[in-house]
Amino acid sequence: MNDRAQLHTLEGLLAAILMTLTVLMITQSTTIVSPQNELAIDVQLEQMGADTLTVLDRASNTSIRYNLTQCVASWDMTEATYPANNLIILDSSIGNLIPGILYNVDLAYVDNGDLEVSKVIIKGQPKENAVVVRHFVTLTNQTVQSMNGSWGLADDEIKVVEVRMTTWTV
Amino acid sequence: MADDRGQIAVDFLLGISLFLIALIFTVQFIPGMFMAGSARESSLDYTAYRTATILVEDTGWWGNSTSSGTDWEEHPANAMRVGLAVDDDTSSRLTNTPNVLSMNKTVQLMQMNDEDLIEILGLYNNIDGTRFSYGYNISITKNNGPMVLDGRPVMLGETAPSDRETSKITRIVLVEAGTVANFDADDLPIDPYTASVEDTILNITGPLENTIAIQINGLNITGIDPSFKKLTLDGVNLNEGIDYTSYKVDINGTISTLTSTGKIIDTDIIRFYLEPGLLNHSQTYQLEINLKDITFTKIAPPFVDYRDGIEVYYEPAYLTVEVWQ
Numbered sequence: 001m002n003d004r005a006q007l008h009t010l011e012g013l014l015a016a017i018l019m020t021l022t023v024l025m026i027t028q029s030t031t032i033v034s035p036q037n038e039l040a041i042d043v044q045l046e047q048m049g050a051d052t053l054t055v056l057d058r059a060s061n062t063s064i065r066y067n068l069t070q071c072v073a074s075w076d077m078t079e080a081t082y083p084a085n086n087l088i089i090l091d092s093s094i095g096n097l098i099p100g101i102l103y104n105v106d107l108a109y110v111d112n113g114d115l116e117v118s119k120v121i122i123k124g125q126p127k128e129n130a131v132v133v134r135h136f137v138t139l140t141n142q143t144v145q146s147m148n149g150s151w152g153l154a155d156d157e158i159k160v161v162e163v164r165m166t167t168w169t170v
Numbered sequence: 171m172a173d174d175r176g177q178i179a180v181d182f183l184l185g186i187s188l189f190l191i192a193l194i195f196t197v198q199f200i201p202g203m204f205m206a207g208s209a210r211e212s213s214l215d216y217t218a219y220r221t222a223t224i225l226v227e228d229t230g231w232w233g234n235s236t237s238s239g240t241d242w243e244e245h246p247a248n249a250m251r252v253g254l255a256v257d258d259d260t261s262s263r264l265t266n267t268p269n270v271l272s273m274n275k276t277v278q279l280m281q282m283n284d285e286d287l288i289e290i291l292g293l294y295n296n297i298d299g300t301r302f303s304y305g306y307n308i309s310i311t312k313n314n315g316p317m318v319l320d321g322r323p324v325m326l327g328e329t330a331p332s333d334r335e336t337s338k339i340t341r342i343v344l345v346e347a348g349t350v351a352n353f354d355a356d357d358l359p360i361d362p363y364t365a366s367v368e369d370t371i372l373n374i375t376g377p378l379e380n381t382i383a384i385q386i387n388g389l390n391i392t393g394i395d396p397s398f399k400k401l402t403l404d405g406v407n408l409n410e411g412i413d414y415t416s417y418k419v420d421i422n423g424t425i426s427t428l429t430s431t432g433k434i435i436d437t438d439i440i441r442f443y444l445e446p447g448l449l450n451h452s453q454t455y456q457l458e459i460n461l462k463d464i465t466f467t468k469i470a471p472p473f474v475d476y477r478d479g480i481e482v483y484y485e486p487a488y489l490t491v492e493v494w495q
Contacts, residue, residue, distance in 0.1 A: 044340065
């Protein structure tokens with residue numbers, strides 16, 4: 001009687017178990033970072049950045065020393081060069097709210113029909129996971145004068161400035 | 171002749187087909203087995219994000235058959251949404267005050283029971299018609315500790331389990347934390363009793379039961395050692411650290427304690443917190459603030475009253491929502 005097929009069955013079974021175990025081991029041992037998980041991390045960072053600007057914008061002077069508009073109004077119109085920054089009051093306000101997160105801040109505004117983008121706070125080179133959040137503030141000469149800024153606005157002039165903040169974690 | 175029937179592909183084909191069918195069946199019907207959970211955790215992410223957004227950006231809404239409004243904290247039984255954002259026009263849905271949280275709403279939220287909270291914030295999942303409630307933890311923290319409102323730390327739900335995956339989102343908010351009386355030094359009068367231009371006086375009408383905060387900005391520095399000396403209430407010296415605490419806030423917003431030797435500069439704001447219990451009676455108290463090398467210019471009377479400078483004080487804090495299965 002020929003019973004060699006018995007051995008083939010057992011071999012097949014063994015191979016099947018081996019394959020299943022391998023697949024199981026690999027899938028269980030590694031954490032799969034799905035696109036959604038990565039998205040959640042980005043969402044948190046973007047949310048922190050957006051909240052920081054919103055909170056600074058809405059704060060009364062009893063909660064945070066100067067609000068976003070006042071901070072921008074105090075700018076002396078010179079660009080920052082790393083590692084120095086020239087909007088220290090804004091830098092310290094942001095730093096107090098998001099410790100451990102790095103950020104660069106640019107101001108964008110229209111001057112004589114041209115869009116000017118100036119760096120005011122530089123903390124380094126943004127990493128791959130950086131997100132940009134933005135907020136608009138409106139400056140008047142009254143605010144600028146009270147904050148000793150150098151925007152040089154006329155008394156009947158208003159200037160809309162976009163505050164762009166690039167945030168990233170290391 | 172060698173028997174070579176074992177080489178026939180049909181045996182192999184049958185075996186591998188059976189194996190593949192079994193494997194595909196398993197993967198299809200037990201999703202959590204091979205994918206380290208994509209559907210499960212992401213639905214938690216959405217829940218955490220949504221809950222935090224409702225709490226931080228929405229004013230909430232209540233309604234019954236006759237009326238409605240955003241002041242749900244006054245009508246908790248008819249609350250439809252429980253946002254915490256402040257609102258000064260309770261009849262409209264149009265207010266947009268994200269990230270600024272009301273104290274009354276937060277306190278009311280803490281008084282809601284677990285079941286209502288899960289229902290109204292949608293902290294559950296329906297699987298085949300059966301409802302599974304998520305575990306949750308909602309807290310407001312500042313300086314790494316829970317924020318205390320109305321004598322209770324703002325902390326809802328349970329402590330997050332360490333053995334399970336949770337989804338967490340943190341929002342930066344301004345929380346209404348009481349009131350502060352804010353004065354410009356130019357509006358405060360010279361103390362007529364000591365007749366020293368370095369002293370000023372503030373009327374406080376009692377009774378006041380809570381901690382009171384007083385803040386002075388725009389100080390006029392006139393000497394080389396501008397500093398704070400003492401506080402006196404109706405002629406009695408108050409003890410620093412027992413009756414009151416004092417701070418200065420510099421131009422960058424850094425808060426430091428105002429020790430009696432600490433130098434003050436003209437861009438600093440000085441702030442005093444008077445402990446509860448000092449102003450219990452129904453009378454007008456006079457608080458003398460004695461400084462050194464900082465002068466006042468106005469002549470008293472008239473005196474300035476604490477209530478004239480009062481405004482709501484919002485404190486930066488973090489609202490964290492964490493959910494798990």
